Amino acid sequence: MGFAxxxxxxxxxxxxxxxxxxxxxxxxxxxxxxxxVLNVIGDIQTHTLIGSETGNQIVEWVDNxxxxxxxxxxxxxxxxxxxxxxxxQVEIMVNGTTTILNEGDVTFAxxxxxPSWTEVGTENAKMITSAFPAGIEHMFTExxxxxxxxxxxxxVVEICAKQGITLV
Numbered sequence: 448m449g450f451a452x453x454x455x456x457x458x459x460x461x462x463x464x465x466x467x468x469x470x471x472x473x474x475x476x477x478x479x480x481x482x483x484v485l486n487v488i489g490d491i492q493t494h495t496l497i498g499s500e501t502g503n504q505i506v507e508w509v510d511n512x513x514x515x516x517x518x519x520x521x522x523x524x525x526x527x528x529x530x531x532x533x534x535x536q537v538e539i540m541v542n543g544t545t546t547i548l549n550e551g552d553v554t555f556a557x558x559x560x561x562p563s564w565t566e567v568g569t570e571n572a573k574m575i576t577s578a579f580p581a582g583i584e585h586m587f588t589e590x591x592x593x594x595x596x597x598x599x600x601x602x603v604v605e606i607c608a609k610q611g612i613t614l615v
């Protein structure tokens with residue numbers, strides 16, 4: 448009987464080029480008030496998980512934005528995104544379809560399909576955004592280092608292009 452079950456176990460075993468790569472990833476707990484806070488052109492992001500902690504599989508941040516703040520339509524060529532509203536109301540557009548996300552609502556935007564979003568409620572929105580694979584956090588860090596004031600759009604476009612992102 449044991450031999451009959453062994454072939455079923457074989458496909459479940461993890462194999463990869465690095466051998467014990469996934470064994471090197473460490474569990475991590477991030478409290479709500481923890482993370483690295485970045486002001487990315489008005490989008491206040493708290494980066495809770497970054498690629499260096501997840502084997503570059505995923506990056507996750509919390510957007511905390513005022514009413515009227517949002518991200519214009521853009522196309523990602525490298526990563527997919529998941530948006531989950533925790534507080535407030537966010538109008539989100541994915542591939543030309545617009546909807547309002549309320550607390551608890553989630554949407555998925557795959558790469559090469561343009562998403563955008565804007566906080567349309569009367570209070571700050573809190574939204575958890577996940578992108579996979581990781582890497583986009585480096586772009587956000589660079590964008591957060593731009594001088595205060597109205598953004599230099601040619602510079603924003605240049606920084607985004609390095610990550611394979613085009614503003615539509």
